[in-house]
Amino acid sequence: MLLSPVALTPAIADDGAVAGLARAASAGDRGAFAQLHARFARAVRALLLAHAPLREVDDLLQETFLQAWRARAALREPDRFGAWLFAIGRSLAGRARRRAPREELPESLPAPGAERHAQLAAEGAEALAALRELPEAYRETLAMRLIEGLSGPEIAAATGLTHGSVRVNLHRGMELLRERLHAGVKR
Amino acid sequence: MNDPHDDPLFDPALPADAELGALERRFAPLRERPLPPLPPLTDAAPEGVAPRLRLLRGGRAAAAAVLLLAAAAGAWRLSIGAGGAAGGGASGGDASGGASEREPRAPVASAVEGAALDVSLARRDGAVRVEPAAGGAARDGTDPDALQLGDRIVCEPGGGARVRVGAIGWLELAERTELRVAAGHGDRTREGGWHLELERGTVDATIFAAPRVFALGTPAGIAVDLGCIYRTTVDGEGRVFLSVVAGSVSFESGGRKVHVPAGAGCRAWPMVGPGVPSWDDDAPELKELLRLYDESRLCGDGVTAEERIEQLLALLGPKPAPRASLSLWHLLAGLAPDAPPALRTQLADRLAALVPPPEKAPLERCRSGDAEALAEWREALELHW
Numbered sequence: 023m024l025l026s027p028v029a030l031t032p033a034i035a036d037d038g039a040v041a042g043l044a045r046a047a048s049a050g051d052r053g054a055f056a057q058l059h060a061r062f063a064r065a066v067r068a069l070l071l072a073h074a075p076l077r078e079v080d081d082l083l084q085e086t087f088l089q090a091w092r093a094r095a096a097l098r099e100p101d102r103f104g105a106w107l108f109a110i111g112r113s114l115a116g117r118a119r120r121r122a123p124r125e126e127l128p129e130s131l132p133a134p135g136a137e138r139h140a141q142l143a144a145e146g147a148e149a150l151a152a153l154r155e156l157p158e159a160y161r162e163t164l165a166m167r168l169i170e171g172l173s174g175p176e177i178a179a180a181t182g183l184t185h186g187s188v189r190v191n192l193h194r195g196m197e198l199l200r201e202r203l204h205a206g207v208k209r
Numbered sequence: 210m211n212d213p214h215d216d217p218l219f220d221p222a223l224p225a226d227a228e229l230g231a232l233e234r235r236f237a238p239l240r241e242r243p244l245p246p247l248p249p250l251t252d253a254a255p256e257g258v259a260p261r262l263r264l265l266r267g268g269r270a271a272a273a274a275v276l277l278l279a280a281a282a283g284a285w286r287l288s289i290g291a292g293g294a295a296g297g298g299a300s301g302g303d304a305s306g307g308a309s310e311r312e313p314r315a316p317v318a319s320a321v322e323g324a325a326l327d328v329s330l331a332r333r334d335g336a337v338r339v340e341p342a343a344g345g346a347a348r349d350g351t352d353p354d355a356l357q358l359g360d361r362i363v364c365e366p367g368g369g370a371r372v373r374v375g376a377i378g379w380l381e382l383a384e385r386t387e388l389r390v391a392a393g394h395g396d397r398t399r400e401g402g403w404h405l406e407l408e409r410g411t412v413d414a415t416i417f418a419a420p421r422v423f424a425l426g427t428p429a430g431i432a433v434d435l436g437c438i439y440r441t442t443v444d445g446e447g448r449v450f451l452s453v454v455a456g457s458v459s460f461e462s463g464g465r466k467v468h469v470p471a472g473a474g475c476r477a478w479p480m481v482g483p484g485v486p487s488w489d490d491d492a493p494e495l496k497e498l499l500r501l502y503d504e505s506r507l508c509g510d511g512v513t514a515e516e517r518i519e520q521l522l523a524l525l526g527p528k529p530a531p532r533a534s535l536s537l538w539h540l541l542a543g544l545a546p547d548a549p550p551a552l553r554t555q556l557a558d559r560l561a562a563l564v565p566p567p568e569k570a571p572l573e574r575c576r577s578g579d580a581e582a583l584a585e586w587r588e589a590l591e592l593h594w
Contacts, residue, residue: 052250059247071239084248089592091250096567113592117532120472149235167218169236174219185219192218200228 040179044100047091055094059087062104065172065180066111068165072154073115082118086111104180108162152202160195167192326395328356328403331373335384336365342390361389364410374403377423378416386410397422404431411442421459429477430462437471449477452489460486467539468587470594476503485539488532495524499536514544515552522559531563531593538590541575542583553578564590 040061046054066086070079089110097106153161153168166172166180178188217223225233330339342359356362356372364370364386372380372388377397382388392404400421407427416423416434423434428447432439437456443449451460452474460467460475462482469475475486484503487496502517518540525533541556557576566575570585 055250056247063244063247067244080242080245084245088248088250092588093592095569110592117594145235146238149232150239167221168232169239171221171233171240173221174216189216189219196218196229199232 040103041101044097044103048094048097048100050094055087055091058103058107062107062180063087064170065104065166065177066107068170068172069108069111069162070115071150071169072158072161072165073112074118076150078118082111082114086114089114102182105182108181149199149203152199155202156195156198160191160198163188163191164195164199326356326358326390326393326403327375328390328393328395328405329373330356330362330370331379332371333368334370335368337368337370337382338363338365356390358390358392361387361408363387372405374405374416374423377402377418378414380405380415380425381413383411383413386412388412391426407441407443409443409445411440413440414438427477428479430460430482433459433461435459439469447479449483451475451477451483465543467543468591468594470535470591473535473594476500478504485536485543487536491536492524495521495536498524502540515549518552518556522555525559527562529563531590534560534563534590535594537563538583538587541578542580542587544578546578548578550576560586564593 040058043054043058043061047058063083067079067083070082070086074082086107090107093110097103099106150169153164156164162181163177163183166177167174172180174185174188174192177183177192178185181188183191215223217225217229330337339356340361340363342357342361362370362372362382364382364384366384368384369386370382372382374380375395375397380388387408387410389406389408391406393402396402397418400419401424402418402422404424404426407425412425414423414425414432414434415438418434420435421433425432425434425441427441427443427449429443429449432441432451435457437458438454439456439458440452440454441449442451451458451469453469453471455471457468457470460469460477460483462477465482467475467483467486469486472490473486473488475483477483481503485499487499498517498521501512502514502521505512505514505517521536521540525537537556537560541553541560544553544556554576557572561572561575566572566582566586567589570579570582570589574582575586
């Protein structure tokens, strides 16, 4: 049976619940794992968008969680579930990237047929390409913020970074992204 | 840097400045895409089984396949929802020599259980004919008629065809190809839904289905689909080359199972079955050594398996990339039961240097060829494949 996506995605609150859920999931509790999915799916998708071929992101998102479920017994630090999950996501994204060195970015952005949407899709693709040129730490943090709309504290809770590190990554990443986008406009 | 309480980059609830707002709007098309649901959490891993969710993988996949993805995924998810057990407990399997107690069920149905097989010749290019199963006149294949069990599609030189397989995908047949509709029940929710036999030639299969619903037989083994796109070629002597573009295939023969993920390929020989898979971008020297190693199982070439493996390990060097574990694991798992223990240990140790076995599969058990431990190890290695 497929588990339905939750209607409202709960925040990745740093409320201590993640460790408990991860511990329960590690022991085989599917409900707990579904809650972790609800909390982390957007963050993982952002991470995948920062690394993987766009056309494969949704597929890889599902696979990341499936791999995590299958490897649940190997989760040794439940309070670092996010970092562990991201490591799986990065690994899968890396494999996908090696297999797909070239990518036509706008391909799977939505809304063919509508001029306005097509323009938005092209702009989004350009911004994503620029974001992917950033160093990894900035790229992932910015993707979580700009693409998935996670807040700084949520990013910190998901990644295990301190609030200060997240802020630094966001602002330095923004500077670099701005430079790249402006350079792209000039070209 | 801004005060954390007045920093819209850190706190999206605060009003964004013009530049940040513009960027957020640029990314909006990505953000607004619905999240895919949590996949079915099969307990496949403890059984040494690897359910594959990848509906599409690999840069070589055609753009057209991307457009089909959404529709196909919907169909696939329906299939899972109706018959998840088929895709869970029966998928994958250990890829060793088949001595495990967890030997999976036969990959395909041995008999037809229903009438609606739903296979048809959807397109014909040039000289294509359909030879009916029970004699009679050959049909010319101009109509997309339903194919019957036992029908053989023959693509002559210059010909080509597309065969539609239920609602789960299609096969592109190249010229000089013969394909027979061998078995199945036409139910996409259960394993063994379709079994076609590639007798010679080349077929590109694009299948969106739960694992083991579709299988392509060859003279040298059965390519059991785990949800993917792959090419299979059978030459005039029945030798097979299988190359996976997306997803993965379990290439099986006589209890031996070889896992071929996207970006990898595998040769197979009649009476011998599949060999050791390798990555498409592996060095030609490595592929050649693997081919010699595999062929030596068919007829000795004066070089022992130990010597050949020594050559392979030397070529790989002391610290190859973790993805080299694809070939190394299959070499280890495919060793004959009477292989020298030292050889088994040497392979296991080299593999462990790349990716250590998980806790529940101690290295000692892997060194001894324990099929269950090797299957556990493969589960861990798949993260690198």
